[in-house]
Amino acid sequence: MRLLIIGSLNGQIGAASQIAMSRGAKVSQVDDIEMAMASLRAGKGADMAMIDVNLPIRNLVSMLASERINLPVIACGVNTDATAAANAIRAGAKEFLPLPPDPELIAAVLEAVSQENNKLVFADPTMKDVVSLAEQIAPSSASVLINGETGTGKEVMASYLHTHSNRADKPFVCVNCAAIPENLLESELFGHEKGAFTGAIARRVGKFEEANGGTLLLDEISEMDIQLQAKLLRAIQEKMIDRVGGTKPVPVDIRIIATSNRDLAEAVAEKTFREDLLFRLNVVTLKIPPLRERPVDIDVLSRHFAKKYSESNGLSERKIDETAMAKLKANPWRGNVRELENTIHRAVLLCQGDVITGDAILMPDGSATPSGQAGATANIAINGAAATGALVGRKVADVEKDLILNTLDHCFGNRTHAANILGISIRTLRNKLKLYSDDGVDVPAAAGENRYQARA
């Protein structure tokens, strides 16, 4: 855990740093937002920032977003009144920490941020096999390709590999190849020199350099443009990168983990993915089974999420009763763990009392019955007919808009997840949302996006 302290924290830097360091964090400090951005651009990554409540937090949050740097921001202040603390949260801070620092509180925040990143919950024999293979290969520097349907936990597995590797005390950096506009991905990966292109206001170190010594996760690699794939291949083979606009290559030492929910061999056959790159990446392939093939995991994951969302909503722990669990196990979970997580989150909020019963489980399609069951099939058939009837007379564009907005809502505003469910690229989704928003439609705000990198 790398903690970046921004500002003077009213003379409490020493105390805060000591507490954080005693909990295993590496701490650095800068005086202001400009210095913080310079440090981040220079590749001195951070996993969390603690910022003085008196600094312009909104500016920091918007600069981080515009430069696609994912960094949870925690505001801190001495004798801060409730309004200032609330304003900090409104400006984009994830939490507010009162100073002087309370050791337990700081420890809890550090733990929450790192646990959020790492927790891999499993108990099913099929998943145990995958995890034991992962543990076997984790210590080596071999590239790993993680394959699996959307939402199966590929990114969680990548993080697990990193924390079980010899690079665990070095950075774990993630780039979502689908979420970054094509023309910016090269500089995102390899960095750029000042003035290399319009908008390159300062030298910025890329993700390869940021991850130096550690692990670089290339998420959704099948979305990478074929020309950039050639540059990636060179970087992996020669362990050298060229910054955009740079004059000399920079050596890098990183382990690459790539994820894909597409079959990359098929992408090779379709000539959208380079075969030589695939051979470089899949020294080891970890195939994560879909959730419907690991029923024991449905059980442990549901209980895990019920506890997590009870805590995060300030509720006493909600237990899941047998009827609810039977319903959960009967559903096919096309959106896998992510879909299950959303369902349990909803159930925690909907349930009456401390127990989640079957009534509180609403399936991802909005029905009360799992889509694998007879009742549900009838239900869907009826709804389907009704829905088809209701569609006649409507324009395709309007129906599409409703589908997109409802899916986005269902995913709590998360663009990446919504695009996966809709079967369109995140770029297409973003373009459509922009059009809706320009037309004055209230588009759900992005929330719950990936923990390692901003996916605007």
Ligand SMILES: Nc1ncnc2c1ncn2[C@@H]1O[C@H](COP(=O)(O)OP(=O)(O)OP(=O)(O)O)[C@@H](O)[C@H]1O
């Ligand atoms: N085994 C697991 N234990 C705990 N949480 C999990 C597990 N698998 C997945 N999750 C949770 O489910 C969600 C989706 O996981 P993740 O992002 O790793 O999936 P993914 O396969 O990378 O998805 P995508 O293909 O859409 O990128 C996350 O919120 C993650 O924390």
